Amino acid sequence: DAGITQSPRHKVTETGTPVTLRCHQTENHRYMYWYRQDPGHGLRLIHYSYGVKDTDKGEVSDGYSVSRSKTEDFLLTLESATSSQTSVYFCAISESEVNNQPQHFGDGTRLSIL
Amino acid sequence: KNQVEQSPQSLIILEGKNCTLQCNYTVSPFSNLRWYKQDTGRGPVSLTIMTFSENTKSNGRYTATLDADTKQSSLHITASQLSDSASYICVVSEYGGATNKLIFGTGTLLAVQP
Numbered sequence: 001d002a003g004i005t006q007s008p009r010h011k012v013t014e015t016g017t018p019v020t021l022r023c024h025q026t027e028n029h030r031y032m033y034w035y036r037q038d039p040g041h042g043l044r045l046i047h048y049s050y051g052v053k054d055t056d057k058g059e060v061s062d063g064y065s066v067s068r069s070k071t072e073d074f075l076l077t078l079e080s081a082t083s084s085q086t087s088v089y090f091c092a093i094s095e096s097e098v099n100n101q102p103q104h105f106g107d108g109t110r111l112s113i114l
Numbered sequence: 115k116n117q118v119e120q121s122p123q124s125l126i127i128l129e130g131k132n133c134t135l136q137c138n139y140t141v142s143p144f145s146n147l148r149w150y151k152q153d154t155g156r157g158p159v160s161l162t163i164m165t166f167s168e169n170t171k172s173n174g175r176y177t178a179t180l181d182a183d184t185k186q187s188s189l190h191i192t193a194s195q196l197s198d199s200a201s202y203i204c205v206v207s208e209y210g211g212a213t214n215k216l217i218f219g220t221g222t223l224l225a226v227q228p
Contacts, residue, residue: 004157042118042203042218043158050213090157102148103216105157 003027004106006091012112019078021109023091025071031094032074033103034058034066036087043090049074081113116141118206118219126225131194135222137187137204145207145214149178149189152201152221161189161202194226 003026035043045058047066092103118139150158162171162178175192201221208215
């Protein structure tokens with residue numbers, strides 16, 4: 001298994017509070033991604049990073065920000081959580097974007113916003 | 115609109131039987147097609163990746179096929195085991211030059227019963 005650790009694994013919080021999810025990798029891969037998974041939808045990309053301090057938006061980035069200060073860590077922040085952000089969040093890593101390399105996924109963070 | 119559609123949504127089979135899962139896509143330009151297995155409560159795990167020029171690829175008891183002309187793929191599972199119970203996700207990579215975009219299907223939920 002690829003060395004990807006997501007924390008926390010479960011979190012319950014209230015609307016309007018800030019939330020930060022952490023993804024830590026031990027593979028030294030350049031690319032890191034944050035996805036959300038909701039019933040009836042395929043995984044959807046929130047943000048991704050192609051290097052330290054290099055990030056870009058995905059298709060569902062509104063309400064989320066990210067930071068990557070070290071190769072191994074990629075943080076996802078919900079500045080003011082809303083109930084629509086209740087979801088399972090997955091971090092993924094890959095060596096390359098265009099060489100048909102697989103993305104390796106962490107085991108997810110289940111976030112509930114009440 | 116680029117889409118990935120999977121069928122059936124869910125499937126129940128008896129241990130030891132074979133099954134085939136379908137994936138149709140409208141993604142263009144095409145880069146590659148991936149199949150992932152996602153166990154309950156875990157992140158997706160890559161099974162196969164196929165490029166335009168590959169029409170079949172195996173990973174143990176899993177065999178994926180690709181018909182790029184009709185934009186269809188299938189995942190065949192041979193001699194199913196209880197551990198095959200999972201969601202199987204078809205993912206198509208849209209070619210984007212420097213970065214590709216992954217478009218995820220909603221998955222087929224497979225239950226293997228003893």
